[in-house]
Amino acid sequence: MAAAVDIIGSQGVERLSVRAVAKQAGVSPGAPFQHFSSKEALLTAVAEQAMGRLTKAVLEAEAAADPTDPLKRLEAIGLGYLQWAMANPTHFEVISSRKLIDFASSTSLQEQNEAIRTRMFQLLNEARQTGDLAPDLQIDNIVLSCRAFVYGLARMAVDGHFPEWHMSDEPANATRTALGVFIQRLRASG
Amino acid sequence: MAAAVDIIGSQGVERLSVRAVAKQAGVSPGAPFQHFSSKEALLTAVAEQAMGRLTKAVLEAEAAADPTDPLKRLEAIGLGYLQWAMANPTHFEVISSRKLIDFASSTSLQEQNEAIRTRMFQLLNEARQTGDLAPDLQIDNIVLSCRAFVYGLARMAVDGHFPEWHMSDEPANATRTALGVFIQRLRASG
DNA sequence: ATACAATCTAAACAATGATTAGATTGGAGC
DNA sequence: GCTCCAATCTAATCATTGTTTAGATTGTAT
Secondary structure (H helix, E strand, O other): OHHHHHHHHHHOOOOOOHHHHHHHOOOOOOHHHHOOOOHHHHHHHHHHHHHHHHHHHHHHHHHOOOOOOHHHHHHHHHHHHHHHHHHOHHHHHHHHOOOOOOHHHOHHHHHHHHHHHHHHHHHHHHHHHHOOEOOOOOHHHHHHHHHHHHHHHHHHHHOOOOOOOOOOOHHHHHHHHHHHHHHHOOEOOO | OHHHHHHHHHHOOOOOOHHHHHHHOOOOOOHHHHOOOOHHHHHHHHHHHHHHHHHHHHHHHHHOOOOOOHHHHHHHHHHHHHHHHHHOHHHHHHHHOOOOOOHHHOHHHHHHHHHHHHHHHHHHHHHHHHOOEOOOOOHHHHHHHHHHHHHHHHHHHHOOOOOOOOOOOHHHHHHHHHHHHHHHOOEOOO
């Protein structure tokens, strides 16, 4: 797995072959199949580990935000997600493109996914009670919108839709302000 | 190309091999390489054709919308995009995942992409002049946000992030209302 | 009828995902 | 210390795939 993570991080998923992993680990070409039933299973294991790091980064970003402002916390979640995706584009690709991995068979991946989504619901319910959230908005709808918005930004960057960006400061700036405006528009006052 | 389109439409991109295309076309395995220098070149040609259909669908959807309301027209663009993507998920995948195709070498793909983006700018400038657009919003930013939002919804659906949906009515409903709310929030009055 | 360009076939090559049979290893229990 | 067993490895092999090449076939313009 460490060998696979190395190759994915340095050369991308598309350059990853089981044989390259075996070579990097100093082992014969068939050896990895003793531990993973297929290439997809290997990638799923890598995805589980990466998803753990993503979830940790997201929840830590939220924990560092203003405790009294649930929508700021929601924004922090989105920001943490974006920063992690752009700092780890190839691993993000493994997590999100569900034709490389077997998402349905991994309860770990599903649980991590649900953890973030549940936290979003909690924060929006909080914002509803404090009156921060615009009263005409439906929480279900907003969760979907936030996920799509952040996922779209991250995926566009990773998919190469922003060729002018040099995956370091620019995306952080442009996506940061876009997300800021998006969250601002959810507020009762804004 | 027709054989390739058939296979992509019925079995998905991942099941597409040059040999399968050749077989479907009733031709020897090496024959396709006389017309396309590589599998990537074949897929790029398929993507150009699909992108033409997407652009046409989007601009027609816009043309059918209320001519006096630029933001309704912007919404129609997004809606047309989403409907096409969900009706043609595998072709949408070919267009958007730029590791399967050589986007940089196809002026056709780039032009079609720019055509839609330019139209969005025009509509938002119009909305600015008529006073429909909230005055504190920057147009650059909104174009980016709209693209990310719609792309995110389409990609999440195609990437299998909505397993509970049966790619027919539900996504249309959920994404329709989400997009409606999103556009509503851009208005000076909303 | 000839020449030429386009297209095809047939055969081969290297890389890859995957399987299998058998060797090696290292520790648990007597 | 010896035996047994499970885990892991190697080596060989297979089918599939992207790609190339040499040569055959075909249609068309002159």
